[in-house]
Amino acid sequence: MAVQINPSILSADFARLAEEAKAVEGADWLHVDVMDNHFVPNLTLGVPVVESLARATDTPLDLHLMIEDADRWAPQYVEAGAGSVTFHAEAAAAPVRLAREIRAKGARASMALKPATPIEPYEDLLPELDMVLIMTVEPGFGGQAFLDIMLPKIRRTRELISKHGLQMWLQVDGGVSAATIERCAEAGADVFVAGSAVYGAENPAEAVRALRAQAETVTAGAAWACSH
Ligand SMILES: O=C(CO)[C@@H](O)[C@H](O)COP(=O)(O)O
């Protein structure tokens, strides 16, 4: 499947997480933003909540760790039930070792880049990863405006993935909506995180379907989208 839509539960009602997860059944993954109030100026949830959420939904969990000391914590989120764990390049002391540990424990390994972090220094790491996440807002909060100056970085990352003949996914996160998803897809993204655009909609499941249809109109013709 080329296009994946991952609703972010950051925009959901945290008192009704199980119901909110069920409201987007049909989504590919449930995106879970973990924030520690150090790496980003906001605090969300931790390992026990992820364990409970993993039991409450059949949708696999896509963990986005916005925390310091990712090397110590990321493996614990695999054990908590995550199917994919994204650590930030800026927060990992030993990213290759960490990616290998995440994979060895049975999850997909992914690395995120804040808006000011370029992809080029990480080119040689790409084969160690299952996904790269390009942040299209400053991490920390949902509901921010999409940074279209990130589009060249998405394009460049897709070029590097193609250059190395890799099958990995390219995720975008932040301000993804009906107004921006096509530009992300045109630039080469195939995994789309959407928080406010899904949970702010009257019918979240329908919002997921609509975003998917929009992105698919773009990726249907893209050469890179045929490879997975
Ligand atoms: O990681 C983050 C924010 O740091 C995101 O996953 C947001 O939760 C996305 O929310 P929207 O921008 O789609 O409202």
Ligand SMILES: [Co+2]
């Ligand atoms: Co996120």
